[in-house]
Amino acid sequence: MSFRKILLAAVALPLVFATAAPVSAESLKGALAKAYANNPDLNSARAALRATDENVTIAKAGYRPQIGASASGTVTNVRDMSSGADDYTYRSGEVGISITQVIFDGFQTLSRVRSAESGVYAGQENLKANEIQILLSAVQAYADIARDQQVVAIRKQNLAFLNEQLNAAKTRLDVGEGTRTDVSQAEAQLAAGKALLAAAVAQLKISRATYVQIVGEEPRDIRQPAPASSGLPRQLDSAVQVAMTQHPSVKAALHAVDAAGYQVDEANGTLLPGVSLKGTVGRSGSDLEGGFLSSAGNDSTAGSITAQVTIPIYQGGAEYGRIRQAKENLGAQQIRVDSVRAQIQQMVVSAYAQLEAAQAAISANQQQLNAAKLALEGVIEERNVGQATTLDVLNAQQQVLNAKESLAQSGRNAVVASYSALAAMGRLTVADQGLQVAEYRSNDHYEAVKDKWFGLRTVDIK
Numbered sequence: 147m148s149f150r151k152i153l154l155a156a157v158a159l160p161l162v163f164a165t166a167a168p169v170s171a172e173s174l175k176g177a178l179a180k181a182y183a184n185n186p187d188l189n190s191a192r193a194a195l196r197a198t199d200e201n202v203t204i205a206k207a208g209y210r211p212q213i214g215a216s217a218s219g220t221v222t223n224v225r226d227m228s229s230g231a232d233d234y235t236y237r238s239g240e241v242g243i244s245i246t247q248v249i250f251d252g253f254q255t256l257s258r259v260r261s262a263e264s265g266v267y268a269g270q271e272n273l274k275a276n277e278i279q280i281l282l283s284a285v286q287a288y289a290d291i292a293r294d295q296q297v298v299a300i301r302k303q304n305l306a307f308l309n310e311q312l313n314a315a316k317t318r319l320d321v322g323e324g325t326r327t328d329v330s331q332a333e334a335q336l337a338a339g340k341a342l343l344a345a346a347v348a349q350l351k352i353s354r355a356t357y358v359q360i361v362g363e364e365p366r367d368i369r370q371p372a373p374a375s376s377g378l379p380r381q382l383d384s385a386v387q388v389a390m391t392q393h394p395s396v397k398a399a400l401h402a403v404d405a406a407g408y409q410v411d412e413a414n415g416t417l418l419p420g421v422s423l424k425g426t427v428g429r430s431g432s433d434l435e436g437g438f439l440s441s442a443g444n445d446s447t448a449g450s451i452t453a454q455v456t457i458p459i460y461q462g463g464a465e466y467g468r469i470r471q472a473k474e475n476l477g478a479q480q481i482r483v484d485s486v487r488a489q490i491q492q493m494v495v496s497a498y499a500q501l502e503a504a505q506a507a508i509s510a511n512q513q514q515l516n517a518a519k520l521a522l523e524g525v526i527e528e529r530n531v532g533q534a535t536t537l538d539v540l541n542a543q544q545q546v547l548n549a550k551e552s553l554a555q556s557g558r559n560a561v562v563a564s565y566s567a568l569a570a571m572g573r574l575t576v577a578d579q580g581l582q583v584a585e586y587r588s589n590d591h592y593e594a595v596k597d598k599w600f601g602l603r604t605v606d607i608k
Contacts, residue, residue, distance in 0.1 A: 174288050174371040177361050179583035181284035182277065182576060184362030191276045192586060196604070198269045199592045201262040208255030210599070212246040234434060242428030252418030253411060261408035264401045270588045271398035277586075278394070278574045280360065285565040285574075287357040291368045293558035294350035300550045301343040307543055308336040315536050328536035335540045370557065373501070373564035377573045382498050385571055389490045393572035396490060399483040406476040413472040416465045420456040425449070490570060497567035504563050507556035515549035522546050 182188070219239035248255070312332040318324030357365045379385045390396060431445040458465070522542040528534035568574040576585045591607040 172366045172368055174285065175579065175581055177288045177357075177365075178281050178284050178579065179576075179581040180363055181280055181361045182581060182583050182586075185280050185284075185360060186362075188277060188280045191273055192588065195266075195269045195273050195588055196591050196607075199266055199595050201265060202259060202592070202596045203598055205255065205258040205262040206597070208248060208251065208258060213243070215241070215243045217241040236432070236434050238430070238432035240428055240430035242426060244424060244426040246422060246424045249421040249423060251420045252415030254415035257408045257412035257415060261405045261412065264405035264408060266592055268398045268401035268405060270592075271394040271401060273588055274394035274572075274575070275398065277576075278569050278572065281574050281579075282565055282569040283360050284357075285371075286562050287353065287360050288365075288368060289371060289558045289561040290353040291350065291357055291365055292370045292561075293554050294346065294353045295368060296370070296554040296557075297551055298343070298346045298350055300547065300554070301339065301346050304543065304547050305336070305339045305343055308332065308339045308540075311536065311539060311543075312336050324536070331537050331540060335544075371561050373560045374568055375564070377571075377578060378564065378567055382495065385494050385498065385567065386491050388573070389494045389571045390487055393490050393570070395486050396483070399479070399486045403476070403479045403483060406472070406479040410469070410472040410476055413465070413469040416461075416468065417458060419458070422454050422456075424452045424454065426452075493570035494567065497563055497570050501560060501563035501567060504556050504560035508553065508560060511549055511553040511556050515546065515553055518542070518545040518549045 217240070220237070222236040223233065224236070225233045312329070315324055315328040315332045319326065319329055354365055379388065427447070427449040429445065429447045433444065522539070522545070525534050525538050525542040529536065529539050565574060568578070576583060587607070591605055594605045594607060
């Protein structure tokens, strides 16, 4: 079966389970939009990225002057007990302000800033990857509810059928055409059907709870979704190529390599000389009063500018250890890029394989269901003329039940696999899916804080 035919079959899949849906039914895209806006894990990741943005501001502090002020005062009270002289008090104090400006630090600040910027870019891409994963989880939660609703409906229908068979067996027993064994077999199958229905209802409750956890709201009239078709390349090689260039995890890994490279430059900078200027200005004063030592106040003002050149010669070997360490970290990040690309490729191939398998299963399960229904009708007719037993009818009904549930499961698998393929390519995003929700623009916060000199209030970016 060609991939094009698979996609056409995927689009036609909802017709298999078509039911009248209320106007207020929650669409899959609506659920994705709510998950994007409400998911607490996603909002937490956004807050963590805003904290990462501040690393650039912190790094840029190395370019800016360091300003400090100081003040001190002393009061001394003296009494000479041997001479009987009067008490006297000596007061002194000084205030000052200093400004230190680094002129050159071996390009350490420059490297630190660039490393922090690369870290922010990597964080932005990781956030996008996180968003994709949350949206995929929302798809899975939505599809699980749709499947579980179908299973509950199927098992309710099965229970009604088994009730009819039990009543029919009792009627035949009453008129002498059946046996007590037929009644017992029907009762046993009915009890098993009730257990299956209870398990299906429990599973639906679990799926609904998972949906609330991810989407943030109770599900409303979930409908059977169609597998994704738009944005999926026909050829697997094309999908892999898209993933290698567009998936945010790959981009994040490349930015991490840049950050590690700048950290090597920063470590090398510790071997270079540094130049700084320091300016100070201060005022001091003192006075003495009491006894014969009284004197007028003595005030003075002084200022200075100092240029300092620092040439590192040997710092115990720690500087060399940090350089080697930074180089090894760079190598590790470069290797990680290959690992991420291999992982993304595996995800794409796996998603396409699962989608093809699910579509093949849909076709086979539909054929199985059609055949099982015909077989059930035939066995019922044979039972009515005495050529088959109640057990034969119950076994045939079980085959119909299994085929219906398998069809529901393969439909769910097709939906999840198709969106998994989009996620693996980096295309399960607000923009690509046209979700009706305000897209979070992480770069707005970064632009707002990267050059801030002071301020305690966080920047509110939506």
